[in-house]
Amino acid sequence: MSLVVKGLTKDFSNQRAIDDVSFAVKENKVIGFLGPNGAGKSTSMKIIAGFLKPTKGSVSVQGLDIRQHNRDVKRLIGYLPENNPLYLDMYVRESLRFTADIYQLHQKQQRIDKVIDMVGLGDETRKKIKELSKGYKQRLGIAQAILHDPKLLILDEPTAGLDPNQLQDIRSLIKALGKEKIVVFSTHIMQEVEAVCDEIIFINKGKIVGDFTLSDLAKNYDNKRLEEVFRYLTQ
Template identity: 60%
Template structure:
């Protein structure tokens, strides 16, 4: 398993954000990580990404414990957070060059050209990031996440702000990346999950309430839509 979470708990003061959750994600599969606002999704992703430490339990990525080997975890991880942090005064290619150099890549120009092609940024590559639409800024964030060719991608609301054409293109890109990498996709758009995910984990109030292949989940709930299933398991 590329990502393994075991009895993971995070407590802020008296609030238990996540409560002894366990799940795993494997290469060649796209995992949809779902839940209502405040359910614990972002907390979980921040722990797996080494942004914050867990209170108890374990999380590992490509065999590296997030607490004991954070640098190795980061080398193998591409993370696109919900609020995409970008340097607005930098040009697109300049931004990608900066990130590539942070990762110590050797063939920087070749990798940048490939990632620009992959993410459809060709026409925008000589513009400042601050001059781009929200959709293209999202693509820059995705390009930053994959520039070092990581084994695992964690994408938090990756299609936020995209128009229908961009949505289809980015969705197609994520599906292509998911063929060889481990992808964890967090989104509120159920149609997005149904279109590209193989399996689903649903978290509610810090606890996992569903964890299965998407086809099995539908079967268990009499072939209802994912939206209907989500409403049922997160009520109360």
């Protein structure tokens, strides 16, 4: 499995949101995509997921260019956007069946049951989505993103709104998923990055300003705390 991002640039009117973003991931691992608000994280993730066209540049997943093979590449990608769009009047299982039908999954009931167990939604499946807490809505968003067993998983702030117990569960899930998929996720919680990431990419003002493994980060910055490195690279 591979993800190759080359020279991504995105302009909105007179504003450049991302500027010549490039990186490559050649094996299954968890990538933390970090930066301050407005740095270009969500825009980059939307382009990688195929939901936004770049002004310039390319994205390829497993050797397939996302613009030339859009539908095929989207089958390889699971995406949880920052705002986690959900049909609030649907029941939890109903929404997962709806997603399974979109992907034309075989043995969909078995897969739905497995994913419900993976994300810890078992006690909530008889509720309507609007009755769920924010944390359980996030779990459902993750469930929808992984339902079709994608090779590349893009999670934009997946742990927003989770309590400490839920945080630990989802961190463990993300780390486990990183053993069989490429996982790219953004967060502002530095402890989360240290707990689950194999590599960290820093973006600031639309440009990549750092790309390190956690061990290299410690060597390059004299074992400084991650919060200090974040501030240094993004101020």
